[in-house]
Amino acid sequence: MEQTLFYILAIVTVIATILAITEKHPVHAIIYLVTSFFALAVVFYLLAAPLIAVFEVIIYAGAVMVLFMFVIMMLDQGNPEEARCPLLVHCLPALVLAGIILAALLLLLSGRSTPVAPIGGGSEKRLLDVADFAITLFKKYGVAIEIISMQLLFAIVGVLYLGRRRKP
Amino acid sequence: MMSMADIQIALPLLILAIGALITLICGAIGRKQTTGYLIAVIAAVGAGLWSMQTPPALLAPGLGLSASGLTRLFSAYFCFMAAAVLLFSHSYNRYRDIAGEEYPATILFATFGMVALASATNLLLLFLGLEAMTFGFYILAAIDREQDVSSEAGLKYLLMGALSAAFLAFGIGLLYCVRGSLGISEIMQTTLAATVRDPIALAGWGCLLIGMAFKLSLVPAHLWTPDVYEAAPPPVVAFLSGGSKAAAVLLMVVLLVHVAELGTLRVPLFGLALLSMLVGNMAALRQNRVRRMLAYSSIAQMGYGVVALVSIQGHGLQAAAFYAIGYGIMSLAAFGAIGVLEANGCGAELDDYRGRGFTQPVASGALAISLFALAGIPPTVGFTGKFLIFAAAIRTGENALAILGILTAAVSIYYYLRLVAALYLQRGAAEQTESISINDTVLLALSCVLIILLGIFPAQLLDFLKIQLL
Numbered sequence: 001m002e003q004t005l006f007y008i009l010a011i012v013t014v015i016a017t018i019l020a021i022t023e024k025h026p027v028h029a030i031i032y033l034v035t036s037f038f039a040l041a042v043v044f045y046l047l048a049a050p051l052i053a054v055f056e057v058i059i060y061a062g063a064v065m066v067l068f069m070f071v072i073m074m075l076d077q078g079n080p081e082e083a084r085c086p087l088l089v090h091c092l093p094a095l096v097l098a099g100i101i102l103a104a105l106l107l108l109l110s111g112r113s114t115p116v117a118p119i120g121g122g123s124e125k126r127l128l129d130v131a132d133f134a135i136t137l138f139k140k141y142g143v144a145i146e147i148i149s150m151q152l153l154f155a156i157v158g159v160l161y162l163g164r165r166r167k168p
Numbered sequence: 169m170m171s172m173a174d175i176q177i178a179l180p181l182l183i184l185a186i187g188a189l190i191t192l193i194c195g196a197i198g199r200k201q202t203t204g205y206l207i208a209v210i211a212a213v214g215a216g217l218w219s220m221q222t223p224p225a226l227l228a229p230g231l232g233l234s235a236s237g238l239t240r241l242f243s244a245y246f247c248f249m250a251a252a253v254l255l256f257s258h259s260y261n262r263y264r265d266i267a268g269e270e271y272p273a274t275i276l277f278a279t280f281g282m283v284a285l286a287s288a289t290n291l292l293l294l295f296l297g298l299e300a301m302t303f304g305f306y307i308l309a310a311i312d313r314e315q316d317v318s319s320e321a322g323l324k325y326l327l328m329g330a331l332s333a334a335f336l337a338f339g340i341g342l343l344y345c346v347r348g349s350l351g352i353s354e355i356m357q358t359t360l361a362a363t364v365r366d367p368i369a370l371a372g373w374g375c376l377l378i379g380m381a382f383k384l385s386l387v388p389a390h391l392w393t394p395d396v397y398e399a400a401p402p403p404v405v406a407f408l409s410g411g412s413k414a415a416a417v418l419l420m421v422v423l424l425v426h427v428a429e430l431g432t433l434r435v436p437l438f439g440l441a442l443l444s445m446l447v448g449n450m451a452a453l454r455q456n457r458v459r460r461m462l463a464y465s466s467i468a469q470m471g472y473g474v475v476a477l478v479s480i481q482g483h484g485l486q487a488a489a490f491y492a493i494g495y496g497i498m499s500l501a502a503f504g505a506i507g508v509l510e511a512n513g514c515g516a517e518l519d520d521y522r523g524r525g526f527t528q529p530v531a532s533g534a535l536a537i538s539l540f541a542l543a544g545i546p547p548t549v550g551f552t553g554k555f556l557i558f559a560a561a562i563r564t565g566e567n568a569l570a571i572l573g574i575l576t577a578a579v580s581i582y583y584y585l586r587l588v589a590a591l592y593l594q595r596g597a598a599e600q601t602e603s604i605s606i607n608d609t610v611l612l613a614l615s616c617v618l619i620i621l622l623g624i625f626p627a628q629l630l631d632f633l634k635i636q637l638l
Contacts, residue, residue, distance in 0.1 A: 139230075142231070143284075147284055147296040150185055151303055154300075154307065157307070158307035160270075161270040161307065161311070161313075162307065162319070164313070166313055166314065
């Protein structure tokens with residue numbers, strides 16, 4: 001069952017992403033991207049990584065996409081006053097994709113067995129928890145985290161510098 | 169826990185990171201421009217000197233960092249390059265009115281990325297180092313905010329760079345799929361043998377090569393190069409071709425040192441080298457703007473670098489590493505001199521350089537020497553590097569590439585010497601005296617001396633590389 005679910009969700013992800021990049025209306029594109037992230041989150045859950053699944057939803061589908069929405073609102077690219085109530089035809093692809101993801105999620109949650117992953121190459125199999133994740137992240141890849149944090153800092157520096165108002 | 173040895177190995181990275189942070193903080197507190205540059209130069213030189221000393225161990229396994237001879241050589245090279253670029257920038261930025269502590273801090277951050285790349289032992293750190301470095305250059309390319317072309321070039325670089333980063337990350341992900349490990353030696357041994365016909369490994373290498381072609385600005389991923397070279401400040405361009413491209417070459421060397429032969433990579437690399445040498449040199453012939461011409465020439469020069477990578481059986485990797493360093497010093501001299509000339513009111517066209525050899529002897533002299541070196545004229549590092557590359561190609565049996573490389577190198581002499589001729593053989597309109605700061609003079613002289621010294625006595629560096637790249 002897991003394999004079938006994976007293929008269904010993979011197709012959903014691909015379709016939603018393609019719709020996100022072909023959609024002309026920026027807000028619609030973001031909604032499709034959120035759809036794709038949700039499908040990806042369920043795929044992560046299938047891979048026995050519920051923590052990553054939660055991150056995917058909270059950080060990507062949640063925080064990042066809300067940020068995108070705010071930017072679009074501030075730049076006034078969505079033209080809200082011109083928007084009419086969307087027709088059912090426009091909602092249909094999003095509804096279908098969301099329905100599939102929801103169905104997959106319900107199927108997974110109702111099932112008795114949760115997906116498991118082999119830990120440490122041995123025969124022991126269990127769900128990846130926060131401790132495993134944190135130890136791998138900060139012990140094995142600690143330097144990588146530091147490099148990324150420097151990168152984020154300089155992203156801010158660069159944005160502040162380049163965004164400064166020019167001299168008149 | 170980090171042991172003492174770990175800290176010693178990671179110290180160049182720490183010095184650069186902390187230096188960048190202190191530079192930022194000083195900019196917020198003090199008002200003087202020079203303080204930021206001073207701190208940044210001290211941090212870069214300190215990190216460079218530290219990486220030159222013998223480490224307690226060659227590897228810090230807990231951190232995933234190495235301190236092998238190759239790592240230390242290139243770390244020191246990147247740090248000193250950054251210090252030189254900072255000194256060149258100081259006077260040029262005053263002329264262009266580029267203010268703020270962000271500039272020196274970002275140079276240090278890009279250096280941090282390069283050193284991280286040089287010390288990486290797994291593909292994740294390699295990728296993050298490369299991206300940290302490129303990230304710094306996204307900012308540096310657009311740093312001249314008063315010019316519209318500058319932000320245009322920065323945006324172009326950012327968009328194409330983001331795409332190439334996606335390709336690189338995806339390629340690394342696919343290679344991880346094949347082996348289940350990110351260690352460089354393990355991945356190289358399992359994914360690149362001639363017998364491997366795993367489609368996922370091949371796709372991974374394809375994505376990786378596309379990303380690397382962008383970083384090295386090889387044809388057909390070269391389109392950003394002329395724009396960035398024309399719009400960014402010359403010291404940044406010097407750092408881009410001396411630091412960023414050397415780092416990209418180093419990345420390929422670090423990957424390929426683990427295999428005996430190229431296997432499936434040979435054909436795509438062959439094509440990239442061929443196209444870059446042809447397109448780069450031919451396009452450079454037709455340019456009338458000096459910086460655009462040097463941009464196309466850098467595409468061609470990286471093509472020679474890839475010829476060396478293809479000639480892996482004939483000690484090509486040594487030649488590639490040697491050429492990366494040599495090319496870095498040549499472009500430091502060339503763009504440092506162009507920065508000085510532009511600060512003295514020289515325009516972008518070839519005609520503006522007419523007669524500068526008489527009015528501005530120091531900068532023009534340095535530019536002329538670096539152009540001779542880029543053209544590959546004998547007592548310079550450019551000649552030695554090209555000689556090593558073509559010798560390696562012939563030893564490996566890549567005669568087609570070697571012959572084409574020699575022919576295009578001969579063609580390239582025309583456009584390099586056209587600029588030298590403009591400097592010395594034609595009379596210019598403006599009579600002007602040269603104003604050049606002491607540190608610019610010293611740096612230009614130093615890089616010219618290095619160009620000639622490395623050209624005449626390459627043996628020490630080569631022997632070192634030979635031991636490291638066995």
